[in-house]
Amino acid sequence: MTQTTVQSLSRRQLIRRRFFRNRSALFGLICLLFVTGLALLGPYLTPWSWNLSDENGLDFNAFAESPYGAGLTAPSFDDKHYFGTSQVGADVFAQTIRGLQKSLLIGLLVAVFSTGIAATIGATAGYLLGKTDRLLMWVVDLLLVLPSFLILAILSRWYQSSGWLLLVFLLAAFNWMITARIVRSVSMSLRERDFIRAARYMGVPTHKIIARHMMPNMASLLIIDGTLNVGGAILSETGLSYLGFGVKAPDVSLGSLIAEGTASALTFPWLFMFSGGLLVITVLAISLVGDGLRDAFDPGSKSKKMS
Amino acid sequence: MSLLGWAGAQNEWQKGGVLAGFVVKRFVNFLLLVVIATTVGYLLAATALNPRENYLGRNPPIPENTINSILTQVNMNDQDPILERYSDWISGVVRGDLGKTIFNESVNLEFKNRIWISFRLLILGSVLGAILGVLIGVISAVKQYKFFDRSFGYASYVILSTPVFLVAILLKFFGVYINEKIGFTLFYTVGLNTPELTGFALFVNSLQHLILPTLALTLGGIAFYSRWQRNSMLDVLGSDHLRTARAKGLTKKEALFKHGLRVAILPMATFFAYSFGLLIAGAAFTESIFGWYGMGEWFIRSVNSNDINSVSAIVLFTAVLVLFAGFLADVLSAALDPRVRLR
Numbered sequence: 001m002t003q004t005t006v007q008s009l010s011r012r013q014l015i016r017r018r019f020f021r022n023r024s025a026l027f028g029l030i031c032l033l034f035v036t037g038l039a040l041l042g043p044y045l046t047p048w049s050w051n052l053s054d055e056n057g058l059d060f061n062a063f064a065e066s067p068y069g070a071g072l073t074a075p076s077f078d079d080k081h082y083f084g085t086s087q088v089g090a091d092v093f094a095q096t097i098r099g100l101q102k103s104l105l106i107g108l109l110v111a112v113f114s115t116g117i118a119a120t121i122g123a124t125a126g127y128l129l130g131k132t133d134r135l136l137m138w139v140v141d142l143l144l145v146l147p148s149f150l151i152l153a154i155l156s157r158w159y160q161s162s163g164w165l166l167l168v169f170l171l172a173a174f175n176w177m178i179t180a181r182i183v184r185s186v187s188m189s190l191r192e193r194d195f196i197r198a199a200r201y202m203g204v205p206t207h208k209i210i211a212r213h214m215m216p217n218m219a220s221l222l223i224i225d226g227t228l229n230v231g232g233a234i235l236s237e238t239g240l241s242y243l244g245f246g247v248k249a250p251d252v253s254l255g256s257l258i259a260e261g262t263a264s265a266l267t268f269p270w271l272f273m274f275s276g277g278l279l280v281i282t283v284l285a286i287s288l289v290g291d292g293l294r295d296a297f298d299p300g301s302k303s304k305k306m307s
Numbered sequence: 308m309s310l311l312g313w314a315g316a317q318n319e320w321q322k323g324g325v326l327a328g329f330v331v332k333r334f335v336n337f338l339l340l341v342v343i344a345t346t347v348g349y350l351l352a353a354t355a356l357n358p359r360e361n362y363l364g365r366n367p368p369i370p371e372n373t374i375n376s377i378l379t380q381v382n383m384n385d386q387d388p389i390l391e392r393y394s395d396w397i398s399g400v401v402r403g404d405l406g407k408t409i410f411n412e413s414v415n416l417e418f419k420n421r422i423w424i425s426f427r428l429l430i431l432g433s434v435l436g437a438i439l440g441v442l443i444g445v446i447s448a449v450k451q452y453k454f455f456d457r458s459f460g461y462a463s464y465v466i467l468s469t470p471v472f473l474v475a476i477l478l479k480f481f482g483v484y485i486n487e488k489i490g491f492t493l494f495y496t497v498g499l500n501t502p503e504l505t506g507f508a509l510f511v512n513s514l515q516h517l518i519l520p521t522l523a524l525t526l527g528g529i530a531f532y533s534r535w536q537r538n539s540m541l542d543v544l545g546s547d548h549l550r551t552a553r554a555k556g557l558t559k560k561e562a563l564f565k566h567g568l569r570v571a572i573l574p575m576a577t578f579f580a581y582s583f584g585l586l587i588a589g590a591a592f593t594e595s596i597f598g599w600y601g602m603g604e605w606f607i608r609s610v611n612s613n614d615i616n617s618v619s620a621i622v623l624f625t626a627v628l629v630l631f632a633g634f635l636a637d638v639l640s641a642a643l644d645p646r647v648r649l650r
Contacts, residue, residue, distance in 0.1 A: 144581075145633065146344050147625040149588035153610050154348070154618060157355045235470050239592070242472050243607055255470075262476050262596075266483060276473050284468035 018296040025292020031285035035278065039104055042097030047080055050091075050098035052250060058089045075270050084270040086260070096274050099254040102247055103234050104282065106168055110233035113172035115226040118179035119218070123210045125180070126187025137184070140177045148174035149239070156245035164247055171236055179225045186221060190214055220297035227290035231283045238279060254279045330638055337634045341626050345400075348622030349393055349615075358383045358409055358613040381407040383615050396616065400623070406616035408609075414620050417605065422624070424499060425601035428590055429628075431521050436528020436586075437579055441572060443529060444536025448544060448571075449563065456537075463530030471589040475523035475596040482519050494519050497598040520597045524589055528582065535578055536571065543571040576640045580633035587625050 009017070019025055049056045059079065075084040075092075083092035125136040152170055159166035190196060191214075199209050215222075234254075240246030241255030249256065254275045261272025358381075362374045378384035382395050399406055405414035447456040466474070482494035495501070495516040504512050543549060544567065552562040591603030602621055609617035 145340050145630055147584055147622060150622055150625060151351060154352050155355050239470055266480055280469050287468055
């Protein structure tokens with residue numbers, strides 16, 4: 001900021017300026033925009049479909065042209081197989097884009113739900129304290145010690161038969177606890193602030209105090225944690241899908257694509273390196289943006305910061 | 308901070324008794340949580356998994372009565388009330404009998420065969436990850452913003468964004484590539500050891516098999532611990548008591564290791580407990596990628612074969628491990644840190 005301009009910046013402008021000045025956050029944002037753009041526009045870039053039962057899902061010419069046997073061809077622009085084709089002659093680009101969409105969508109929804117649960121439960125516990133607090137925190141502790149990955153894998157039968165939305169809810173159900181703890185500790189200090197007290201003494205009902213007065217004051221925390229949760233959720237989902245406990249064939253996710261590709265990845269690297277690379281870039285970009293947001297919202301904070 | 312430390316020293320004499328009470332209290336809590344986690348695990352497994360489907364759709368079809376008797380024999384018949392099956396199972400567990408697998412073999416036997424395979428990986432992975440991570444974190448903090456700090460900072464960002472299975476796969480490729488380059492097998496990528504070896508040769512061979520899986524599990528841990536240790540160390544570096552230590556004549560190194568590290572390492576005890584759950588999930592990937600027949604690989608196999616009793620045994624194992632790590636972390640940080648309130 002130059003000294004000559006007297007004009008003061010609003011909080012929003014300040015945050016924006018701090019964020020864009022942070023080079024790694026900016027890099028993360030660009031990567032994230034690229035990945036999202038690819039997920040949204042990808043289907044329009046290729047004539048092939050991810051769905052094997054579609055008319056243009058399989059390229060039978062690939063079998064004739066393949067130098068490697070079966071339907072395998074290396075990435076090329078001739079037949080518009082930018083990422084090559086798989087053993088069955090499916091276009092890897094179309095499948096990767098579909099997997100990316102799925103993983104991003106699941107990650108985003110899980111983060112929204114889990115941050116929502118965390119905010120509600122954490123704020124309720126921190127505001128009411130007493131018995132409610134002890135009960136809720138006991139639930140948090142219990143869920144933290146349950147081996148969530150194993151439980152999700154066991155329950156895979158349910159969500160694999162009834163659609164991926166249930167997977168989203170289950171992932172969210174095991175993902176909110178740590179954020180809830182942070183929200184609770186913030187709420188405990190917020191409830192003693194004058195404006196909250198004033199509202200309480202004026203007889204404003206509890207749910208209104210939490211929704212109207214506490215939540216807006218935790219917005220930055222929720223935005224940051226929500227962002228970082230997207231990365232964690234994507235990692236959990238791809239992990240489950242890798243083992244066959246997540247998104248189920250014929251649908252694909254980055255995890256299931258990597259699992260399919262690894263068997264022969266040493267000789268045919270294009271089967272797996274694009275999905276693997278995009279997965280790492282996505283999660284990396286999300287954590288860079290999340291940490292950048294934290295620095296921008298709260299430059300002094302050191303808590304829970306990774307670098 | 309320093310004042311509190313002094314007050315803690317004053318209380319040292321009464322700490323022994325209080326600590327014992329604290330340990331007992333935590334232990335009761337620990338047992339309760341293990342029971343709940345196991346119960347939840349069993350009930351979910353018994354409702355979500357369907358062993359009957361293993362026997363359906365065969366040609367020639369197996370008569371219903373036969374299926375029922377097979378399933379009843381292993382206590383997995385979905386026509387029996389679930390609570391009855393649960394009470395059968397849990398009363399066995401209390402007596403040390405984990406029941407039968409779906410193939411009517413002893414779960415205990417399988418458990419015994421596999422547990423050490425996993426332990427080798429888990430203990431090495433967690434301890435190495437924690438030690439190396441703490442070390443790198445401390446050096447990063449001391450050399451803040453220098454080349455060492457920056458390069459490890461970026462590296463750990465990338466590793467933390469890479470799922471364990473991808474790390475494991477890449478390491479496997481790396482091993483194969485190196486083997487090809489140097490012309491002999493330095494890293495084995497499948498199994499525990501080559502059969503028909505004894506003595507020293509077996510030991511060396513096992514090590515060659517062990518390196519890559521351990522590395523796959525350790526890298527994440529190193530990245531995780533080094534970031535937290537760095538932050539915690541940076542907080543301590545700016546604190547009063549470290550300045551006092553320097554002022555009373557300690558060299559920078561002495562002050563750092565005797566006074567700095569001792570405080571900065573405390574939060575890691577808690578992380579160690581939390582990360583154990585993640586580590587076990589990581590071990591499942593590592594084992595299945597490197598062809599180790601450990602607990603993780605068993606879990607994946609059991610879920611796929613609807614083996615309720617095996618799945619529950621593994622959930623029990625995991626819950627005990629995670630909670631034991633948490634219990635240990637609580638007791639350790641209470642014993643080390645005078646500021647922790649025991650009541």
